Amino acid sequence: MTRAYNFSAGPATLPEAVLRQAQAEMLEWHGAGASIVELSHRGPEFLQVAQEAEADLRALMSIPDDYAVLFLQGGATSQQALIPLNFAAPGQKADYVLTGHWGKTAIKQAKPYVDVNVAASSEADGYRDVPERGAWRLSDDAAYVHITANETIHGVEFRDIPDVGDVPLVADFSSSIVSEPLDVSKFGVIYAGAQKNLGPVGVSVAIIRRDLLERAGQPRADIFTYASHASKESMLNTPPTWNWYLAGLVFKWMRAQGGVEAFAASNQRKSALLYDVIDGSGGFYRNEVAAGARSRMNVPFFLKDEALDKPFLAEAKAAGLISLKGHRALGGMRASIYNAMPEAGVEALAGFMRDFQQRNG
Ligand code: PMP
Numbered sequence: 001m002t003r004a005y006n007f008s009a010g011p012a013t014l015p016e017a018v019l020r021q022a023q024a025e026m027l028e029w030h031g032a033g034a035s036i037v038e039l040s041h042r043g044p045e046f047l048q049v050a051q052e053a054e055a056d057l058r059a060l061m062s063i064p065d066d067y068a069v070l071f072l073q074g075g076a077t078s079q080q081a082l083i084p085l086n087f088a089a090p091g092q093k094a095d096y097v098l099t100g101h102w103g104k105t106a107i108k109q110a111k112p113y114v115d116v117n118v119a120a121s122s123e124a125d126g127y128r129d130v131p132e133r134g135a136w137r138l139s140d141d142a143a144y145v146h147i148t149a150n151e152t153i154h155g156v157e158f159r160d161i162p163d164v165g166d167v168p169l170v171a172d173f174s175s176s177i178v179s180e181p182l183d184v185s186k187f188g189v190i191y192a193g194a195q196k197n198l199g200p201v202g203v204s205v206a207i208i209r210r211d212l213l214e215r216a217g218q219p220r221a222d223i224f225t226y227a228s229h230a231s232k233e234s235m236l237n238t239p240p241t242w243n244w245y246l247a248g249l250v251f252k253w254m255r256a257q258g259g260v261e262a263f264a265a266s267n268q269r270k271s272a273l274l275y276d277v278i279d280g281s282g283g284f285y286r287n288e289v290a291a292g293a294r295s296r297m298n299v300p301f302f303l304k305d306e307a308l309d310k311p312f313l314a315e316a317k318a319a320g321l322i323s324l325k326g327h328r329a330l331g332g333m334r335a336s337i338y339n340a341m342p343e344a345g346v347e348a349l350a351g352f353m354r355d356f357q358q359r360n361g
Contacts (some may be wrong), residue, residue, distance in 0.1 A: 005345035008136055008323035009152055009298060009336040012195040018249045037242040053248030060251060063184050063207060068230040071207040071244050076193035076225055079206055080109035083170055083189060083242060086217040086226045088114045088143035094118040100127040100151030101329055106331040114219055127154040133162050144168045144188055150176035150295050153327040157295040161186045168212060176297050178254060179339060180264035186211055191335040197338045199247030202240045248303045263339045269297040270337045270346040277350045284357045302332035308360055319352050
C-alpha cells in the first residue's frame with residue numbers, strides 16, 4: 001500500500017499516525033468490548049474522549065475560560081446561519097468583509113435574518129487581496145463583524161487580526177484554525193468545519209465568548225441555540241461521536257508534534273517553498289494574490305498555458321501527488337497544505353513543479 005501526498009482542500013489528508021491509531025482501535029476501544037463508535041455518547045468511555053478532545057483543543061489554542069467550545073454537526077455553513085440567528089436581533093445590521101467565495105456563502109446564509117452590510121469587498125478585483133482596514137465602512141450598530149480568516153478557494157488570508165472596537169469579531173477559520181498561535185480573546189466567535197485542519201468532516205468547532213450566549217437573537221428552535229448546546233456540553237442530541245473521536249486523536253497528535261508553534265513554523269516553510277517555485281518560474285506558474293495576503297494553507301496557481309493542466313495533473317498523480325486540481329470556480333491548480341501535510345510532501349511537489357516546467361517550459 002502506498003499513500004500518495006494528498007493536496008485535497010477538504011476533506012483533506014489526515015496524519016497517518018492518527019489513521020493507524022483509529023485502525024488499531026476500530027474493533028475495540030481501550031478494553032471497552034466495543035468500538036468507540038458503538039458506545040453511548042453518554043457513557044464513561046465517550047465522555048472521556050469528548051472531555052479530552054475539548055481539553056486538548058483548549059490547550060492547543062490557549063482558549064480562555066470565558067469561551068465555550070462546542071462540537072457541532074452541520075458543517076461550517078450551518079454555523080454561518082446560526083450566527084445571525086443567535087447573535088443578532090431580527091433585521092439588525094451585521095457587517096461582512098468579503099474576501100472570497102466562503103465570505104459570499106456566509107452572507108447568503110445570513111441574509112434571511114439580518115441586514116447585511118458588506119463593509120468591504122475585494123470581489124471587483126477577483127478576490128486577490130484583503131481590503132485595507134482603513135477603507136472598511138462599518139455600521140454604527142452592527143451585531144457583529146464577520147470575516148473569513150482564510151479563503152480556501154481564492155487562497156487569501158488575513159495576516160493581522162483587524163481591530164473592530166467593541167463589536168464582536170466573528171471569524172470563519174475553517175481552513176486555517178490551529179495553523180499558528182492565535183489570540184482567541186480578540187474574537188467573539190471562531191468557527192471551523194473540521195475537515196481541513198482538525199479531523200474528518202462531520203463535526204464543526206465553535207468557540208464562543210460566553211457573554212454572547214446571553215444575547216436573545218431571533219426566534220429559533222432549541223437545537224439551533226448555541227447556549228443550549230453549551231449548557232449540555234454539545235450533547236443536546238446525539239453528537240457525531242466518530243468524528244469527534246478522530247478530531248480528538250488529531251489534537252493529541254498536534255500536541256505531540258509541538259503544538260501550534262511548531263506547525264506555524266512548518267506551515268511558513270511549506271508555503272514559502274511553493275510561492276518561491278511559482279514566483280521563480282518566470283511566468284510558467286502564476287499566483288495572483290497580493291504578497292501580504294497569500295494563504296499559508298491553500299496555494300492556488302495557474303499554468304501559463306491551460307493546455308498543460310491535464311498533463312500536469314496526470315503526471316503529478318503518477319508521481320504520487322494527488323488532488324491538485326483547482327476549485328471549479330477558479331480553475332487552474334490548488335495545493336492545500338494543512339498541518340497534516342508533511343514538509344516532504346511539499347518538497348516533492350516543488351521538485352515535481354520544477355521538473356515539469358523544465359520539460360514543458
Ligand atoms: N468556510 C470555509 C472557509 C470553507 O473552506 C468551507 C468548506 N470548504 C466552508 C466554509 C463550508 O464548510 P462546510 O462544507 O463544512 O459547510
